[in-house]
Amino acid sequence: MDQVTVDYPARPGIIRDVSLNLPAGSFTFVTGPSGAGKTTLLKLMFLGLKPSAGRLQIFGRNAYDLSRDQKAYVRSRLGVVFQDFRLIDHMSIYDNVALPLRVTGKDVKSERDYVQELLYWVGLGDYANAKPEELSGGQKQRAAIARAVINRPALLLADEPTGNVDDGIGLKLIRLFEELNKLGTTVVVATHSESLLQRFEYPAIRLDGGRLAVRERDVA
Amino acid sequence: MTQNQAKSARRPVRDLIAPKEPLMVFRGQNAAMLLPLILGLMASLAVFFALQTTQKLYELQESIGLANSELTIFVPSTPGLTPTLTDPAVTRAMDALQNTAGLGRIEVLDRQQTQQLVERALGNAVTAQVPLPTIISVQRARRPDVDVAQLRTRLDRAAPGAMVDDNQALRQQLQAARVTELTKGLGLILAVFVVVSITSALVIGQSVDLQTDVIHVLYISGAPDRIILSQFVGFALRSAIIGVGLGCLVGWLLQALYWPRIFREPSVILPLQVPVMILVVSLLIMVAVISARGNVLRKLKRTF
Numbered sequence: 001m002d003q004v005t006v007d008y009p010a011r012p013g014i015i016r017d018v019s020l021n022l023p024a025g026s027f028t029f030v031t032g033p034s035g036a037g038k039t040t041l042l043k044l045m046f047l048g049l050k051p052s053a054g055r056l057q058i059f060g061r062n063a064y065d066l067s068r069d070q071k072a073y074v075r076s077r078l079g080v081v082f083q084d085f086r087l088i089d090h091m092s093i094y095d096n097v098a099l100p101l102r103v104t105g106k107d108v109k110s111e112r113d114y115v116q117e118l119l120y121w122v123g124l125g126d127y128a129n130a131k132p133e134e135l136s137g138g139q140k141q142r143a144a145i146a147r148a149v150i151n152r153p154a155l156l157l158a159d160e161p162t163g164n165v166d167d168g169i170g171l172k173l174i175r176l177f178e179e180l181n182k183l184g185t186t187v188v189v190a191t192h193s194e195s196l197l198q199r200f201e202y203p204a205i206r207l208d209g210g211r212l213a214v215r216e217r218d219v220a
Numbered sequence: 221m222t223q224n225q226a227k228s229a230r231r232p233v234r235d236l237i238a239p240k241e242p243l244m245v246f247r248g249q250n251a252a253m254l255l256p257l258i259l260g261l262m263a264s265l266a267v268f269f270a271l272q273t274t275q276k277l278y279e280l281q282e283s284i285g286l287a288n289s290e291l292t293i294f295v296p297s298t299p300g301l302t303p304t305l306t307d308p309a310v311t312r313a314m315d316a317l318q319n320t321a322g323l324g325r326i327e328v329l330d331r332q333q334t335q336q337l338v339e340r341a342l343g344n345a346v347t348a349q350v351p352l353p354t355i356i357s358v359q360r361a362r363r364p365d366v367d368v369a370q371l372r373t374r375l376d377r378a379a380p381g382a383m384v385d386d387n388q389a390l391r392q393q394l395q396a397a398r399v400t401e402l403t404k405g406l407g408l409i410l411a412v413f414v415v416v417s418i419t420s421a422l423v424i425g426q427s428v429d430l431q432t433d434v435i436h437v438l439y440i441s442g443a444p445d446r447i448i449l450s451q452f453v454g455f456a457l458r459s460a461i462i463g464v465g466l467g468c469l470v471g472w473l474l475q476a477l478y479w480p481r482i483f484r485e486p487s488v489i490l491p492l493q494v495p496v497m498i499l500v501v502s503l504l505i506m507v508a509v510i511s512a513r514g515n516v517l518r519k520l521k522r523t524f
């Protein structure tokens with residue numbers, strides 16, 4: 001990401017001249033007060049937003065030179081976890097988790113064991129046929145994580161994943177991310193929780209007033 | 221991954237069927253549910269207009285055919301002679317006609333028919349004073365075509381003052397009427413197509429707006445436009461097929477009330493109607509789907 005600027009109509013300069021580089025295989029926190037632009041930064045990364053200025057490279061390719069289908073392909077190599085889970089209400093947990101396989105044209109039937117295994121891994125093995133409304137917040141968040149990683153993403157983006165679950169579950173979620181990170185996935189977690197930052201020794205990007213205010217523990 | 225405790229609790233995975241829920245659900249979206257109804261109404265109108273136009277064009281064509289197939293010859297009466305075959309002018313005219321290639325049945329109208337024709341042309345006030353001409357009705361074979369100009373000079377030689385009416389004025393009138401009917405019909409149908417296009421685009425567009433959240437998740441999950449588009453296009457297509465199909469039936473029934481001839485001569489009328497209906501129905505479905513698709517794509521490109 002090189003000198004990227006984002007101007008929302010009502011809030012110009014949410015992100016101002018931000019340059020950063022996330023090496024493959026790294027684990028990084030994005031932090032800053034509420035409204036600092038953490039979500040916006042993640043949006044840039046999953047190509048959900050076009051910056052007003054600057055360049056963004058993802059997987060070695062210039063993001064804004066890509067066609068819409070190429071962007072879709074890039075997104076198929078990303079996993080995103082939202083604070084509000086964003087599960088699809090009318091689908092079972094199994095189908096929610098299998099969704100990225102389905103929409104990227106993979107044969108969901110042949111991946112059945114893998115989906116089920118992943119559900120057990122996040123502790124939802126017995127909820128495959130449940131609808132999202134039957135699950136607690138922590139369970140929904142774990143389903144969202146399973147969905148985010150089903151396509152074995154190279155880059156996992158999590159926006160306040162611990163925001164809607166209690167602390168104990170929040171810790172477990174970060175441990176899940178660590179496991180994935182050890183398997184080679186680059187992880188970016190946006191959070192405003194200082195306790196998380198203190199607990200884990202990973203580098204943190206601090207956003208404030210649209211700029212990278214502090215680069216803690218040196219992000220390369 | 222922590223599979224050990226997972227294995228113990230594992231449920232037979234085979235019980236899980238591959239996802240059968242559609243990516244998008246349109247149930248409960250009022251406008252979307254109304255789409256087949258609206259398209260049906262529009263289709264019944266379009267099919268009705270199209271069949272009305274077909275009927276009018278067909279009837280005009282029949283009249284043109286009649287006008288084409290017939291010549292009327294007026295032979296002025298020789299003073300003093302009753303207008304019958306005893307009149308030498310009539311005899312000579314008949315000879316001339318019989319020696320002309322391309323003519324079919326030749327018939328001298330009787331007094332009563334003659335009077336009716338002349339009255340129709342001139343009004344009954346005049347007929348009392350004017351001696352009735354002899355009118356010869358001639359069937360014209362389709363081919364070879366008769367040289368009307370040549371026939372005129374020949375007849376004039378045989379029976380001076382004879383007039384040949386080849387219905388040219390009537391034919392021109394009918395042909396003009398044909399253009400008018402066609403224009404009117406196409407205009408009405410075009411209007412319906414415009415309404416269908418706008419309705420379909422708006423309704424499906426609204427449905428896109430209602431499902432932004434799901435669309436967002438699909439994009440995040442790596443879905444290309446094609447996958448998301450196909451959900452909406454599929455819905456528009458299903459709505460259009462159901463709506464337009466039923467609408468077509470209604471339009472046809474409506475037209476049958478206007479033109480009961482369909483029940484008397486189905487083998488004549490149906491071959492006219494069926495291609496028109498197929499054309500209108502397929503165009504309507506196409507317009508509905510293409511408009512919906514265009515609007516969805518426009519919205520998708522704007523939102524993500």
Ligand SMILES: Nc1ncnc2c1ncn2[C@@H]1O[C@H](COP(=O)(O)OP(=O)(O)O)[C@@H](O)[C@H]1O
Nearest residue numbers: 008009011014033034035036037038039040041
């Ligand atoms: N789509 C948008 N249009 C306009 N303003 C926005 C939009 N999204 C976010 N903002 C504004 O940008 C600022 C940063 O938002 P966000 O990136 O969500 O911050 P954070 O995630 O750090 O809380 C907020 O003030 C928010 O109101």
Ligand SMILES: [Mg+2]
Nearest residue numbers: 038039159160
């Ligand atoms: Mg946020």
